[in-house]
Amino acid sequence: MSTNRPAAGGGREIIVTVQRFGKWIDGFDTRHTVTGATLGLSGLRVTAEDGSLAVCELPLWGGGPSTPPEGDTRDLIDAFAEQALKPYRVGVLLARRRGFAVGVFTGDRLTESKVDSSYVQSRTAAGGWSQQRYARRRGNQAAHAAGKAADTVHRLLATNIDDLAAVVTAGDRAAVDAILADPRLAVLTDKLAPPHIGDIGEPKLATLKELPKKFWTVRIHLTEPPD
Structure with a gap:
């Protein structure tokens, strides 16, 4: 299942199943070239070379880790993707x-x-x-x-x-x-x-x-x- 529609306040709201998230973020990197990521209480924020921003939230996770992990951009994205696939x-x-x-x-x-x-x-x-x-x-x-x-x-x-x-x-x-x-x-x-x-x-x-x-x-x- 996936949803792609205009978001309130601008931008797009995209909803993907947790199994498809890895493919989606790879596509985002191909289109925009990922330059950084932060993982915290607001979820995963991924920035790109052309100024694009993807704020990713996992409702079942409650917003993020109590202690944000350290690591490079790929490590943080992988940590979020792994958490998304956890059998809650x-x-x-x-x-x-x-x-x-x-x-x-x-x-x-x-x-x-x-x-x-x-x-x-x-x-x-x-x-x-x-x-x-x-x-x-x-x-x-x-x-x-x-x-x-x-x-x-x-x-x-x-x-x-x-x-x-x-x-x-x-x-x-x-x-x-x-x-x-x-x-x-x-x-x-x-x-x-x-x-x-x-x-x-x-x-x-x-x-x-x-x-x-x-x-x-x-x-x-x-x-x-x-x-």
């Missing part, structure tokens, strides 16, 4: 109105999971008392579904939070927020890895297994001098 243990919550999926990955391998569905009534066009009755029923169903999902998130993720490098969320943001509002899940807050993944299918096992292609990535902000 990551918790995942995927939720939509009609169901949820919770999983734990080691690298891109799903090691634990629970997928479930709940009935939540669709909105109705009826008015007056009927509309209010449907709204109450729908709200009760949604609350029950969120509580059921929260139980699973607590069991699989919250109770093992110290073993997780990060927690990734996906699906419908309102549904995810409703689940995470459970007080037992407050321990997940500091490990939530941005961004929330909205462009994902229904909470099924097959969808869950494909998610590492979207979260096990390197995010690159590339700025280049004008032509």
Whole structure:
């Protein structure tokens, strides 16, 4: 998976899977000629002869090492690439109105999971008392579904939070927020890895297994001098 789009404030936002990062940085060197690199809390910054700058971040790493390593440019780039490929243990919550999926990955391998569905009534066009009755029923169903999902998130993720490098969320943001509002899940807050993944299918096992292609990535902000 790769993404290349305009970035807020200028430049390009490029997202590549960790497996493709080495190839991408080699291509950057070929096009621009790398002259330096720094590796620290802000991630990896790679500068080039023509003034181009690539700021590379690994969301699952939490921003960088506590003690930046020493070495020449190639050593620092290799250290970042090696860290990107580390098989992090990551918790995942995927939720939509009609169901949820919770999983734990080691690298891109799903090691634990629970997928479930709940009935939540669709909105109705009826008015007056009927509309209010449907709204109450729908709200009760949604609350029950969120509580059921929260139980699973607590069991699989919250109770093992110290073993997780990060927690990734996906699906419908309102549904995810409703689940995470459970007080037992407050321990997940500091490990939530941005961004929330909205462009994902229904909470099924097959969808869950494909998610590492979207979260096990390197995010690159590339700025280049004008032509």
